[in-house]
Amino acid sequence: MSSLKTRIAKLELETPLLTASGTFGFGDEYASLMNLEGLGGLVVKTITLLPRSGNPPPRLVETPAGMLNAIGLQNPGLQHFLEKELPLLQNLHIPLILSIAGETEEEYAALAEALEGCTGIAALELNLSCPNVKKGGILFGTDIVLLGSLVEKVRAHWTGTLIAKLTPNVTDVVHLAHAAARGGADVIAAINTIRGMVIDITKRRPLLGNRFGGLSGPAVRPVAVKIVYDLYEAIKLPIIGMGGIMNTNDALQFIMAGASAVAVGTGNFVEPRTIPQITAGLKEYMEKSGIKDLHELVGAAHES
Amino acid sequence: MKQCQALVQEINEVSSYFYCLTLEEPYLAQTAQPGQFLHLRVGNGIAPLLRRPFSVAGTSPATGTIRLLFRRVGAGTELLSCLRKGDWLDCLGPLGTPFSAVGKDPAVLLAGGAGVAPLLFLGESMLNAGKNVHLFYGAADAKALLPVDRFLSPGVLIHFATEDGSVGEHGNLSDVFKLALDKGLAPGELFACGPLPLLRVLANENRRWVLPMQVSLEENMACGVGACQGCAVLIKKDGETLYKRVCREGPVFNSSEVVW
Ligand SMILES: Cc1cc2nc3c(=O)[nH]c(=O)nc-3n(C[C@H](O)[C@H](O)[C@H](O)COP(=O)(O)OP(=O)(O)OC[C@H]3O[C@@H](n4cnc5c(N)ncnc54)[C@H](O)[C@@H]3O)c2cc1C
Ligand SMILES: Cc1cc2nc3c(=O)[nH]c(=O)nc-3n(C[C@H](O)[C@H](O)[C@H](O)COP(=O)(O)O)c2cc1C
Numbered sequence: 001m002s003s004l005k006t007r008i009a010k011l012e013l014e015t016p017l018l019t020a021s022g023t024f025g026f027g028d029e030y031a032s033l034m035n036l037e038g039l040g041g042l043v044v045k046t047i048t049l050l051p052r053s054g055n056p057p058p059r060l061v062e063t064p065a066g067m068l069n070a071i072g073l074q075n076p077g078l079q080h081f082l083e084k085e086l087p088l089l090q091n092l093h094i095p096l097i098l099s100i101a102g103e104t105e106e107e108y109a110a111l112a113e114a115l116e117g118c119t120g121i122a123a124l125e126l127n128l129s130c131p132n133v134k135k136g137g138i139l140f141g142t143d144i145v146l147l148g149s150l151v152e153k154v155r156a157h158w159t160g161t162l163i164a165k166l167t168p169n170v171t172d173v174v175h176l177a178h179a180a181a182r183g184g185a186d187v188i189a190a191i192n193t194i195r196g197m198v199i200d201i202t203k204r205r206p207l208l209g210n211r212f213g214g215l216s217g218p219a220v221r222p223v224a225v226k227i228v229y230d231l232y233e234a235i236k237l238p239i240i241g242m243g244g245i246m247n248t249n250d251a252l253q254f255i256m257a258g259a260s261a262v263a264v265g266t267g268n269f270v271e272p273r274t275i276p277q278i279t280a281g282l283k284e285y286m287e288k289s290g291i292k293d294l295h296e297l298v299g300a301a302h303e304s
Numbered sequence: 305m306k307q308c309q310a311l312v313q314e315i316n317e318v319s320s321y322f323y324c325l326t327l328e329e330p331y332l333a334q335t336a337q338p339g340q341f342l343h344l345r346v347g348n349g350i351a352p353l354l355r356r357p358f359s360v361a362g363t364s365p366a367t368g369t370i371r372l373l374f375r376r377v378g379a380g381t382e383l384l385s386c387l388r389k390g391d392w393l394d395c396l397g398p399l400g401t402p403f404s405a406v407g408k409d410p411a412v413l414l415a416g417g418a419g420v421a422p423l424l425f426l427g428e429s430m431l432n433a434g435k436n437v438h439l440f441y442g443a444a445d446a447k448a449l450l451p452v453d454r455f456l457s458p459g460v461l462i463h464f465a466t467e468d469g470s471v472g473e474h475g476n477l478s479d480v481f482k483l484a485l486d487k488g489l490a491p492g493e494l495f496a497c498g499p500l501p502l503l504r505v506l507a508n509e510n511r512r513w514v515l516p517m518q519v520s521l522e523e524n525m526a527c528g529v530g531a532c533q534g535c536a537v538l539i540k541k542d543g544e545t546l547y548k549r550v551c552r553e554g555p556v557f558n559s560s561e562v563v564w
């Protein structure tokens with residue numbers, strides 16, 4: 001019997017398949033379409049300290065083999081999450097990973113502090129694709145100093161597993177991963193969306209309400225696989241890989257590039273049962289190839 | 305709401321670029337309400353990638369069939385138009401919040417272009433509930449006009465409007481409707497669906513008519529089930545403005561609550 005069990009830092013997962021933040025809500029929308037308990041873990045959409053109303057529409061548009069989104073982190077805020085969403089999520093018998101973001105280091109730290117000790121939260125994921133309003137709007141995830149300092153601040157308030165989710169919109173993701181590791185992150189997740197734009201030629205204006213957005217889906221997959229491959233060579237931390245995973249073969253590419261777990265985002269919109277299908281597909285692949293333990297595949301694409 | 309594999313029973317081009325698609329899927333046929341939509345996987349590959357939303361244009365619970373009317377405008381609807389009897393179509397549905405009939409008789413349906421689809425379903429169900437129903441239906445010219453009477457039982461009063469005057473009244477839908485009001489039509493409530501500029505004009509005029517008015521809105525969609533927040537429209541309620549999801553709280557909204 002092949003085992004899909006995997007481990008990312010202290011976190012034991014029954015399968016390596018997670019939901020990508022922001023694409024699966026708080027899970028309830030998909031509950032009638034699949035058995036949520038078959039997920040390796042549920043990464044919920046990013047929450048912030050206070051509610052956020054999000055960006056003006058249109059918020060998304062399809063692009064060749066992908067899509068652009070500019071949701072603007074619409075979410076009901078920490079208080080609502082703790083009162084209304086967390087109690088429901090605690091009843092699910094799968095690891096819950098909470099994605100957080102803020103406009104200042106203090107906001108991230110306050111979130112970590114409020115969540116420390118809450119039962120049922122298996123890990124925190126830092127969404128680093130957010131502008132730091134105190135530093136002129138530069139993204140936390142694009143500056144080594146900002147990123148290192150932010151991870152350190154959160155680390156001081158959060159004793160559980162800490163995931164740093166990197167943005168690919170930088171010259172070299174590896175430097176940023178090192179900064180996250182030095183700050184105390186336990187796991188690296190990659191990639192978040194790649195910035196892009198579509199012009200509405202009839203209006204002669206950017207199509208999205210926010211003007212630009214983040215690209216996801218199969219179009220970004222080769223970029224994401226390369227980043228995971230590079231991270232695996234450069235850092236010791238476990239990696240959660242994502243970007244355009246639609247099927248078992250896509251997931252295998254990320255695992256062989258070095259991911260100990262993978263997340264599905266845009267794929268859920270196309271086929272809500274993508275994760276259950278890949279879970280079955282991975283098992284079949286391993287059994288056919290005589291692989292007993294998923295770890296035999298992690299990083300298999302690298303020469304030893 | 306479920307994910308279903310529906311069997312294509314019939315598909316035909318009913319007017320230029322307009323297709324009528326009849327699907328066999330008993331669960332959808334028995335549960336879909338007027339105003340709700342299906343989110344369709346139009347291809348098997350990654351182009352087009354996302355599902356496409358289409359309003360339910362009618363159901364026949366007894367035979368377990370459901371009808372969609374769609375206009376071919378791009379790659380997704382092109383693929384749909386190539387379906388053949390016996391093909392399978394992956395559907396999520398029924399999705400969204402339906403129309404609610406609350407007001408007085410007669411109900412007036414205001415449809416522009418492809419917006420007629422959900423209103424045909426609504427008209428039919430109101431007729432069955434014993435209501436008096438008027439349908440004002442506008443298009444650019446005769447070629448673009450659907451033979452709507454084919455999709456409605458006798459009893460709904462149909463008023464056509466074409467911008468070139470080739471069929472029905474000459475002019476755009478809102479002008480033709482205003483003319484009918486001047487001649488004494490006294491609607492109990494309004495239901496509108498169509499291009500945004502038309503809905504804006506109607507919502508604006510309704511500030512004078514002050515009739516209960518529901519509109520069915522469109523926005524680009526990814527998940528279709530409320531998970532991604534991608535289909536937001538600005539709504540005002542109790543002095544506050546906030547974004548609501550077309551796929552969940554919508555597509556039907558009270559016209560007075562939409563920030564036009
Ligand atoms: C809730 C809801 C219900 C809907 N119900 C129906 C329905 O019953 N019948 C129907 O025909 N359509 C309906 N639509 C619109 C339908 O979803 C789109 O027309 C379809 O997704 C277009 O897909 P495509 O791949 O063919 O075109 P795309 O490749 O996505 O677009 C091709 C071109 O068509 C234009 N286009 C896209 N959408 C529209 C549109 N709505 N009207 C005019 N031009 C457009 C684009 O700007 C682009 O230039 C509904 C939409 C929503 C949100
Ligand atoms: C509609 C949408 C919303 C997203 N929201 C978030 C979010 O709130 N937080 C976050 O960290 N990433 C968010 N992402 C990024 C995804 O989690 C993921 O990193 C990215 O989409 C790449 O994976 P994919 O190609 O499988 O979608 C979002 C992506 C999409 C498409």
Ligand code: FES
Pocket residue numbers: 524525526527528529530531532533534535536549550551552
């Ligand atoms: S399309 Fe995802 S929330 Fe409406």
